[in-house]
Amino acid sequence: DVKVTQSSRYLVKRTGEKVFLECVQDMDHENMFWYRQDPGLGLRLIYFSYDVKMKEKGDIPEGYSVSREKKERFSLILESASTNQTSMYLCASSFGGAGANVLTFGAGSRLTVL
Amino acid sequence: QKEVEQDPGPLSVPEGAIVSLNCTYSNSAFQYFMWYRQYSRKGPELLMYTYSSGNKEDGRFTAQVDKSSKYISLFIRDSQPSDSATYLCAMSSFSGSARQLTFGSGTQLTVLP
Known part of the structure; x- marks a missing residue:
């Protein structure tokens, strides 16, 4: 019954490496989002997309890029990983459409950058 | 000052207790209010959703919104160890394409058997 799938649950990368985090949803949703979650800081929006090939910056886009080539898939890219992206x-x-923006989340990807 | 403030806890209660979780906010344009529950090492899942002011009940859970005070609450009756999780409040306005959620930082709850 998985609806939002994040391909990697745990990753360990080295500083300077390029990192791809992939996300697929099977609910035919228009909107897709990438957040990062850190203790004491809550969820912070990195990028979001309202349509295929469309992207908008969230609150903390620096150091990240995204790609949405298909409606169901939204990728987060760290061009050159740094330790503060752990x-x-x-x-x-x-x-x-109208109404509240009720989100369905994936299980999360925990990234450690050494 | 953050747009949404939430006491991070941690909060520990005995099984069967009534739990009250709260958030305050500063943006009077917020109209949609949600509570998400996040178990350890999992993503958040929607627990309750309300529009504008008032109460909403779902089993042991009650969500309250007081827009005049810019204050929302989640009550858990007869709390169970399975309720142990981090609870995140979230809210949004409705203004064209900017319907993003603003989250509180979460309250960690432990219900002791």
Whole structure:
């Protein structure tokens, strides 16, 4: 019954490496989001997308990029990983249209950058 | 000042207790209010969702919104050890494409058997 799937649950990378985090949803949602979650800071929005090939910056986009080539898939890219990007990364999706932006989250990807 | 403030806890209660979790906010444009529950090493899952002011009940859970005070609450009756999790409040306005959620930092709850 998994609806939002994050391909990697745990990753360990070295400083300077390129990192891809992939997310797939099977609910035909228009909106997809990438958050990072850190103790005491809560969830912070990195990027979001309202449509295929469309992306918008969230609150903390620096050091990240995203790709959405298909409606169901939203990738987060760290071009050159740094130790301050060690975090839990959460992908989420939601329907478009009017009303609340109720998110369905994936299980998260815990990234450690050494 | 953060847009949404939430006491991080941790909060420990005995099984069967009534739990009250709260958030305050500063943006009067918020109209949609949610509570998410996050178990350890899992993603958040939607628990309750309310629109504007008022109460909403779902089993042992009650969500309250007081827009005049900019204050929302989640009550858990007859708390169970399975309720042990981090609870995140979230809220949004409705303003075109900017319907992003603003989250509180979460309250960690432990219900002791």
